[in-house]
Amino acid sequence: MIDVLDNKRAATRFRILVEIAERQPAVSQGEIADAVGVTSQAVSEYIRDLVEDGFVEKEGRSRYRVTNEGVDWLFSAATDVRRFADHVTEDVLGSVQEDAAVAVEDIAEGETVTLFMDEGLLRARPGEDGATGVATTDAAASKVVGVTGFEGVIELQPGEVDIIQVPPVRSDETPDNERIRDATGSADLVTAAGVEAVGVLRELEIESRTHFAAGEVAADAASRGLDVVVVATTDAVGRVTDALRDSEISYAVR
Structure with a gap:
């Protein structure tokens, strides 16, 4: 050598x-x-x-x-x-990189913790089960704890992304409100792309986390294990799918 x-x-x-x-x-x-x-x-x-x-x-x-x-x-x-x-x-x-996690139980500095993902955030609890790290700070439950000395792989199943199309304002078509209600009802996150999409969600009293960079937000959330529904004006669907393809996130357009 x-x-x-x-x-x-x-x-x-x-x-x-x-x-x-x-x-x-x-x-x-x-x-x-x-x-x-x-x-x-x-x-x-x-x-x-x-x-x-x-x-x-x-x-x-x-x-x-x-x-x-x-x-x-x-x-x-x-x-x-x-x-x-x-x-x-x-x-x-x-092994020396330090990251932040949400403590699900009280954690003491120097304690070995188990790391896992939940609701798109890194979580830590005392113990050695699967992926582990070492706490660099004290933290009470629900507070942020510093973690270093990472070992193992955090198991994470990527989330799914469904894109529900709504017609543009110039169209005579009407949105499929029932489909939108069904799809968004079980989603971890809902985003909107296009003014018409924002309007439909407001009429249905469905909360949209964002109507900016909906595709990028959906891609990031899905990579963290969240199921996402993007309600998108037909004209905006391409921008959403481009962002998902760039991030290699699978999706379905309905």
Whole structure:
């Protein structure tokens, strides 16, 4: 394994070879020196070593090209860098990252807690069952608690999104009020897209959480396990479905 993070010389060699690969065949040693943060003389020495090792071939004055062997070495070195970055982001930072959750029972700082999603919010309770973390603050029930040291996976079933169309104001059609009542009655969240949709919900005395960015709100809520109904004017349906597709959320238009 090639560990380019083992020492400064290996790291500099890696960066200079990357710069050559990016700029070839016309290579300015001065530009590489500025990019890497070393002197032009140092770049010249590194390039000479790379040529001797068969990683770079010289084609003329200030013209260099990375060889197949050099490409293979770069791939191996880049793989090591990526593995190290994954270790830092997933194993190191992932365990020290602090997040907030709603305490469902009294929690003491330093206590191991079980984490789960409910009503679209991260919740915590004392215990070790499934996904866990460590409380970084004291918190009474229903208050916010800091959590770090995450382990395990929080089980979460994505919610469903139903889009109920209502006709635009210029249409002679009438909204299907019965369908709207049935669909919204069991939904965790109702949003509206379009003035006509807002008007229909107000007439039916159905609360809409928002009539701004209805598709984006529905996508975020569904990703947190909530079932959402979007009542949308026919003209606005496309904007809603675009937002859901961008977030890879499944939906049905009725």
